[in-house]
Amino acid sequence: MSPEQRLLNLLRPFLRLLPAGADLPMDAELGKLGLDSLQSIDLLMALEQEFGVTIPDEKITVDSFATPAHVLALVS
Template identity: 55%
Template sequence: MEDNEFDSVLRRHLKNLPEDAELPGDAPLKKYGLDSMQAVELLFDLEDELGVVLPDEMMTGDTFATAESLRRAVGTAVDEPAAEMS
């Protein structure tokens, strides 16, 4: 997964983040306008555009709390199929 792909998908769902602003990895996504409905839409977009599937156990508020926590979850989902093939 390319960071710029992840960032592009995420930024589309953060209505309170100016287009040219930096998104700190530890900033609460709620601060930038991500609510529970948008989190579901974000999840679908991440899965569609990055070709990942987040397991049900990752569908928590902690996963969607910050950009970095979400990036880690998506990274884990990307890495799992490769690990299973070994």
Template identity: 50%
Template sequence: MDERFTALLTRFLPARGDRELTHDTPLRDLGLDSMQSIELLFAIEDEFGVSLPDDDLTDTTFATAGNLWRAVSAATETQVGAA
């Protein structure tokens, strides 16, 4: 996970406290709800210039920081490759 991603993600985790973000960090437990998931998604799209396909917008994708990072990375690769 790059720093840009974790910094952005942190803004959407009101219950994070001082816990470190790892791949396995459960996002819902840190306060990410469905409305914030959508705002987070838009923020990711603005920051990384990619859009996540709706097939990827599942509970699993938003379950952990690592899962979300993998989806963002995959989208970056395919969409940058296609550009």
């Protein structure tokens, strides 16, 4: 499975406003799909576990969680 697909699968449970089965484009606005600041913390921990990385604090910004593409850049 590609890193992009792994990320999209990981993101879905955090996006309560994304209809089941709907496409999740890499440029989707995650905030509009239901990702809030508290969920971002949970997502951060899930990303570190799934991708086996540690994301430095200075890279964790609001913009880092704006779209799936931005999130993928954090773990690449």
